[in-house]
Amino acid sequence: MGAEHSKDTHQRRMFLLRKGQKLPAWEEALISGKDPKSLLKRGLRYVSLSLIMKGMTNVPDFLWGLSEMQKLNLSHNQLVALPPALGKLDRLAVLNLCGNRLKRLPKEIGLLRNLKVLFVDMNHLNEVPAELSLCRKLEVLSFSHNCLSQLPSSFADLTSLRKLNLSNNRFVHIPLCVFALRGLDFLHLGSNSLENIAESVQYLVNLQIFIVEDNNIRTLPRSLCSVAALELLNLAYNSIQTLPDDLYLLDRLPKIAWNPVDKGLHISHNPLSRPLPEIVEGGLEVLFHYLKEKKQHS
Numbered sequence: 001m002g003a004e005h006s007k008d009t010h011q012r013r014m015f016l017l018r019k020g021q022k023l024p025a026w027e028e029a030l031i032s033g034k035d036p037k038s039l040l041k042r043g044l045r046y047v048s049l050s051l052i053m054k055g056m057t058n059v060p061d062f063l064w065g066l067s068e069m070q071k072l073n074l075s076h077n078q079l080v081a082l083p084p085a086l087g088k089l090d091r092l093a094v095l096n097l098c099g100n101r102l103k104r105l106p107k108e109i110g111l112l113r114n115l116k117v118l119f120v121d122m123n124h125l126n127e128v129p130a131e132l133s134l135c136r137k138l139e140v141l142s143f144s145h146n147c148l149s150q151l152p153s154s155f156a157d158l159t160s161l162r163k164l165n166l167s168n169n170r171f172v173h174i175p176l177c178v179f180a181l182r183g184l185d186f187l188h189l190g191s192n193s194l195e196n197i198a199e200s201v202q203y204l205v206n207l208q209i210f211i212v213e214d215n216n217i218r219t220l221p222r223s224l225c226s227v228a229a230l231e232l233l234n235l236a237y238n239s240i241q242t243l244p245d246d247l248y249l250l251d252r253l254p255k256i257a258w259n260p261v262d263k264g265l266h267i268s269h270n271p272l273s274r275p276l277p278e279i280v281e282g283g284l285e286v287l288f289h290y291l292k293e294k295k296q297h298s
Helices: 002-018 025-031 061-065 084-088 107-111 130-134 153-157 176-180 199-203 222-226 245-249 276-281 284-296
Strands: 047-050 071-073 094-096 117-119 140-142 163-165 186-188 209-211 232-234 264-266
Touching: 061 084, 084 107, 107 130, 130 153, 153 176, 176 199, 199 222, 222 245, 245 284, 264 284, 276 284
Parallel strands: 047 071, 071 094, 094 117, 117 140, 140 163, 163 186, 186 209, 209 232, 232 264
Antiparallel strands: none
16 A cells, blocks of 8 residues: 555656646655655644645555644544554644545544544534543533534543533534533534523533524523623524523623623623513613512513
C-alpha cells in the first residue's frame, strides 16, 4: 500500500509540475524522504499538524505514526471515514473534523483519553459511538449540522464537559444524558425539531448560555426559571404563547435581546398571547415586573 501511495504521489507531482503548480508541503516532504515528524509544528501549548482543505478523501497513513501530536486539524476535506488507527494518537487534546463527509466515527476514538476539544460539525453523522464517553477529559464537543436524533446514554459520564453544540440536527427531545452534564455552561440546540424542554433542565445549574431558537417549542417548564446562572436564553423562532410567571427569577439576564450574539432574553418571532408582545416591547424590567405582579395576584 505504501509503494502504491508513493507511485500515485510521484505521478501527481509530475502532473502538477507540468502545470506549474506545487505539491502540498506534506506530500513534498514525504517524497523528499523527510521524517514525517518534521511536519509537526511545536507551539507554546501544542504539538500540532494542520491539513485543512487538501481535498483528501482518505487520511495519509503516515499520520498514525505521529504519536506525539496533540492537535490535529483535518477540517474541510472530503473524508468519508476514519480508520481504527485514529486510536493510536492517544496524546491528542484537540481534534477538528469539521466540513467532511463522515457518517460515523470509529469506536477507537474512545482511546483518545487526553482529548479535550472535538469538532465534528458539518458532516453526515447519524450516530455517535458510545465509546466517545470514555474521553472523560472532554470539555468542548460540537456536532452541529449533522443528522443526529439521539445520543448514547453513556454520555452522562462526560462530567468535564463545559460546552455542547448540537444545533442543526434532528433532535425532537433533548437527550436525557444531557441533563446529567452538571458542568455545562453552554448548550446549543437551535434549529432542531424540539417539541419541549424537560423539567430536568433544572439540573443544569451552571448553564450560562442556552440556545433553543428555531424549534417547535410551545411551552416552557417552570423549572427553567431555577437555572439562575443564565445570562443568554434564546427562545426565538418557536411557538411559545405564554411565559412562566417565575421567569423574573432569572435576574442575570440583562435585557430583551435582538442581536443573536447579545446576552439577554431572546423571545422574538413567537406567537405570544396579549398583552405580552406590548410588554416585551417595554424591555426586560417591564416584563419581569408584569410577571411578578401576575404571580402575586394569582
